[in-house]
Amino acid sequence: MLATKEKEFKMLEKAAAEFARKELSPNREENDKYPFGPFWDDIVKKAFDLDFFHVLLPETLEGMGLGMQSFCILLENICEVDASLAGIIFTNSMAQEIILATGGEPVLKSMMDTATDVYGHLFAFPAFANPSEIEPTVTAVPADDGRYELSGPMEYLVLGNIAGNALIPAKIKGKTGYVFFTCDMASDGVEKSEPVLSLGLHACPAVDVRFFRAKADLIGDAGNGKAVFDAVSTRMQCAAAAMAAGIMKGSFKEAFDYSKERFQGGRQIIKWSEVQMILAEMAVQVKIAETVVEQAGRSIDEKQKGWEDGSQAAAIHVCQMACDHTCNGIQILGGVGYMKDYGQEKRFRDAQQIQSLLGLAPMKKIGYIHRKMQRI
Amino acid sequence: MKELDVSHYIYREPRFDDIMCDLKALPVLPKAMVKEAQWAIAYARKFNEEVIHPQCLSLDRKMHENPDYLPWDFIKAANEWGFYTLFIPKAIGGWGINGFVSPFVNEEIAAACLSMANLIGVHYLGLITLFSTFNMRIIKEIVGDVKNGEKTGEPCLVSLAITEPGAGTDVEETDLIDKSNVACHAEKVDGGYVVNGSKIFISSGHVSTWHIVICYTDLKKPSENVIALAVKTGTKGFSFGRMEKKMGQKACPASELVFEDCFVPDKYVCLVSDELTDSRLKPVEIHQKLIDYVTSATRVGVGCLGSGVAKAAYDKALKFASETRVGGKLLLNHEWAQCMLAEMYKNWMSARLGYVEGNYANTLYTTQNDVAKKSGYFMNRIMTKWFANRVVSPMMDKPATTRKVRRQHLDGQPLSAQQCASGWASLSKFSGTDLGIKNCQMALQLMGQAGLRHDRGAEKLLRDSKLLQIYEGTNQLNRMNLFKNMIGRGFQQAMDFPE
Numbered sequence: 001m002l003a004t005k006e007k008e009f010k011m012l013e014k015a016a017a018e019f020a021r022k023e024l025s026p027n028r029e030e031n032d033k034y035p036f037g038p039f040w041d042d043i044v045k046k047a048f049d050l051d052f053f054h055v056l057l058p059e060t061l062e063g064m065g066l067g068m069q070s071f072c073i074l075l076e077n078i079c080e081v082d083a084s085l086a087g088i089i090f091t092n093s094m095a096q097e098i099i100l101a102t103g104g105e106p107v108l109k110s111m112m113d114t115a116t117d118v119y120g121h122l123f124a125f126p127a128f129a130n131p132s133e134i135e136p137t138v139t140a141v142p143a144d145d146g147r148y149e150l151s152g153p154m155e156y157l158v159l160g161n162i163a164g165n166a167l168i169p170a171k172i173k174g175k176t177g178y179v180f181f182t183c184d185m186a187s188d189g190v191e192k193s194e195p196v197l198s199l200g201l202h203a204c205p206a207v208d209v210r211f212f213r214a215k216a217d218l219i220g221d222a223g224n225g226k227a228v229f230d231a232v233s234t235r236m237q238c239a240a241a242a243m244a245a246g247i248m249k250g251s252f253k254e255a256f257d258y259s260k261e262r263f264q265g266g267r268q269i270i271k272w273s274e275v276q277m278i279l280a281e282m283a284v285q286v287k288i289a290e291t292v293v294e295q296a297g298r299s300i301d302e303k304q305k306g307w308e309d310g311s312q313a314a315a316i317h318v319c320q321m322a323c324d325h326t327c328n329g330i331q332i333l334g335g336v337g338y339m340k341d342y343g344q345e346k347r348f349r350d351a352q353q354i355q356s357l358l359g360l361a362p363m364k365k366i367g368y369i370h371r372k373m374q375r376i
Numbered sequence: 377m378k379e380l381d382v383s384h385y386i387y388r389e390p391r392f393d394d395i396m397c398d399l400k401a402l403p404v405l406p407k408a409m410v411k412e413a414q415w416a417i418a419y420a421r422k423f424n425e426e427v428i429h430p431q432c433l434s435l436d437r438k439m440h441e442n443p444d445y446l447p448w449d450f451i452k453a454a455n456e457w458g459f460y461t462l463f464i465p466k467a468i469g470g471w472g473i474n475g476f477v478s479p480f481v482n483e484e485i486a487a488a489c490l491s492m493a494n495l496i497g498v499h500y501l502g503l504i505t506l507f508s509t510f511n512m513r514i515i516k517e518i519v520g521d522v523k524n525g526e527k528t529g530e531p532c533l534v535s536l537a538i539t540e541p542g543a544g545t546d547v548e549e550t551d552l553i554d555k556s557n558v559a560c561h562a563e564k565v566d567g568g569y570v571v572n573g574s575k576i577f578i579s580s581g582h583v584s585t586w587h588i589v590i591c592y593t594d595l596k597k598p599s600e601n602v603i604a605l606a607v608k609t610g611t612k613g614f615s616f617g618r619m620e621k622k623m624g625q626k627a628c629p630a631s632e633l634v635f636e637d638c639f640v641p642d643k644y645v646c647l648v649s650d651e652l653t654d655s656r657l658k659p660v661e662i663h664q665k666l667i668d669y670v671t672s673a674t675r676v677g678v679g680c681l682g683s684g685v686a687k688a689a690y691d692k693a694l695k696f697a698s699e700t701r702v703g704g705k706l707l708l709n710h711e712w713a714q715c716m717l718a719e720m721y722k723n724w725m726s727a728r729l730g731y732v733e734g735n736y737a738n739t740l741y742t743t744q745n746d747v748a749k750k751s752g753y754f755m756n757r758i759m760t761k762w763f764a765n766r767v768v769s770p771m772m773d774k775p776a777t778t779r780k781v782r783r784q785h786l787d788g789q790p791l792s793a794q795q796c797a798s799g800w801a802s803l804s805k806f807s808g809t810d811l812g813i814k815n816c817q818m819a820l821q822l823m824g825q826a827g828l829r830h831d832r833g834a835e836k837l838l839r840d841s842k843l844l845q846i847y848e849g850t851n852q853l854n855r856m857n858l859f860k861n862m863i864g865r866g867f868q869q870a871m872d873f874p875e
Contacts, residue, residue, distance in 0.1 A: 196830070274852050352817065362822065
């Protein structure tokens with residue numbers, strides 16, 4: 001069993017690393033120009049064909065039915081080169097996981113059956129918000145046909161301009177809490193902005209959306225949105241940590257390689273002990289991140305006691321480390337690290353962006369300690 | 377108390393002169409400096425409100441879309457408002473706002489937009505380098521062009537070209553430069569020098585009219601053979617190469633300057649270190665003095681940019697916290713958020729204290745002393761156009777004036793003064809910029825999704841601020857410079873750049 005798992009991980013790691021090297025690396029700078037350059041349509045389609053969007057999906061939905069460790073391996077290897085694609089995969093998977101957690105497998109299946117292209121399979125989702133922290137601004141009202149009508153603005157809906165469907169947290173008028181709705185993004189009453197220019201993950205697009213009586217379907221029970229989001233996001237925090245770990249690996253590799261090439265004061269900068277000290281710190285951070293993410297992923301897959309703590313702690317710690325790490329990653333390269341020709345500046349931006357996945361970073365710490373307090 | 381002789385304790389490390397720059401500088405400064413600072417800060421705020429705020433984000437967005445765009449509209453506005461002559465003494469045709477005040481103005485503008493603050497500040501980097509050669513005739517000519525540009529509405533900016541493809545940090549330390557890969561060579565020919573090589577990352581290069589180019593007459597021993605040349609855009613053999621595609625500070629171009637058999641006549645040679653035979657300093661010491669005069673001013677300048685961005689990030693976070701409900705209550709009323717905001721306020725103030733002390737050190741120990749002390753200050757205040765034109769101007773053409781000023785500043789500055797100013801400049805640079813970055817990161821943590829959007833302005837602060845840790849010597853080099861100037865000197869066994 002263990003050997004099979006190991007083999008499975010190795011295969012996925014190899015596939016993801018090769019894809020990143022061949023498909024993502026050559027055009028990283030060009031792809032990052034979005035929204036002022038073309039969207040990397042062909043890359044998304046290739047990734048879809050390679051089943052990178054199906055890792056967590058159950059086999060009953062033609063997914064790979066793999067666990068969190070596999071998902072983390074995939075994201076980590078992609079992020080080592082370009083985190084934007086991982087952002088797309090993460091967002092779509094987060095939405096699918098929420099739908100599955102509410103018993104929405106039939107809904108998901110019917111949507112997939114009717115999809116005519118890659119984007120028909122994808123879900124938009126506000127991946128950088130925790131609706132329990134900042135109240136949803138979209139309101140749902142029951143319609144005559146048994147469905148609901150969504151109205152109100154939603155900021156920064158990730159994949160909102162490319163995905164066929166969206167998973168939207170909204171309040172039902174007259175009820176407390178919030179709940180999730182699926183909505184066809186091509187339906188009447190959905191008004192999308194131009195892509196929002198953001199700090200990082202440029203090629204993982206987001207738009208502002210205004211709903212005006214847009215038809216939508218309730219997922220799960222009214223008012224249970226918070227419970228579902230908390231359960232799924234606790235699990236998915238581990239994936240966010242894996243993305244940050246991947247970025248760190250890429251940043252260290254580029255810094256290490258450059259330090260052997262660049263001369264300062266007549267010698268390679270890697271021979272300067274202050275540079276060695278920074279590189280050592282970066283190397284240690286990478287090792288810690290790899291270990292923490294691997295352990296957290298395993299504890300999730302094996303449903304070990306306290307897996308929730310491991311997943312959340314990984315996200316809090318590794319995402320913060322990645323912000324500091326990538327800052328040093330630029331510093332080792334000096335002026336050129338600040339330029340688009342190298343990957344370091346993008347990693348710096350992406351790491352900071354990923355820290356806000358699934359809500360405010362400080363609130364994740366508060367949430368972590370709250371759960372511990374509840375156990376007392 | 378006075379009967380007990382403790383005077384020898386004052387010479388122990390840390391030296392009183394190093395840690396009490398403020399106390400020593402305050403009696404030197406005229407009271408009127410307060411009003412001048414108030415006016416200048418208010419003027420910068422008005423400029424921010426009327427010029428920077430309306431276009432800061434849209435210009436940055438435009439630069440995302442078209443990285444080759446040159447921000448002439450902003451430069452013309454800054455020129456019209458007088459920012460390119462604001463800190464030039466009246467005696468040579470500027471507005472005469474005291475140099476002591478300039479960091480405070482830079483901080484204000486940086487808090488509105490680092491890119492635009494750099495488009496103004498880098499001009500003074502070029503001018504300070506020119507001033508630090510003490511070549512009065514060329515100073516007069518170039519400042520005259522800047523002044524004329526203000527009158528005609530055609531801005532005349534000055535850049536400093538020192539960084540090379542093979543040498544970054546190296547060029548700011550004479551201890552390193554001989555082992556570096558500098559390649560910008562100036563060969564003596566009849567009537568001038570022929571320059572070959574290239575310079576990179578030259579801030580405002582593409583938009584500057586004059587470039588103070590640091591070259592070397594002997595690439596085998598550059599520390600002893602530095603030469604500063606004034607090269608005008610359009611000079612034969614000089615061209616612009618690529619404009620870098622930067623993560624931030626996008627509106628301020630970082631240019632490549634290419635020199636191919638570019639002839640620079642003797643009249644535009646600002647300084648040749650090995651030809652100053654009447655100085656008691658060795659060429660390498662003159663070279664280091666030139667670097668230190670420039671960086672003592674400009675590193676304090678970068679420190680104040682760090683402070684400005686620390687303030688800007690704090691402001692963004694505070695505004696967000698005061699408008700946004702998180703978990704059912706205003707973010708501002710979460711204890712942890714209050715503590716984060718207090719930490720950010722502390723970071724801003726710490727950055728501020730660093731550069732303010734660096735500014736005092738410059739007031740005491742560098743050329744800033746000439747204009748900031750009472751006599752220099754009032755001389756500048758009462759300077760009439762007639763006196764400037766009829767007396768000062770003709771004097772500046774005389775080689776004797778240049779010799780006298782050089783003697784005063786190159787030979788007259790004691791090593792301890794040079795060390796204190798240089799050490800404080802490095803300290804204010806790396807502490808201010810590290811704290812600036814820290815506040816930007818904290819603002820983004822606090823704001824989450826909202827902070828990531830370009831249209832909210834917070835993410836730009838982080839992108840812009842990262843460059844502050846790199847230019848004017850990386851923060852690592854500045855730490856080593858602080859050690860060299862203010863720590864290591866107390867230990868005979870300590871070596872500069874020991875490895």
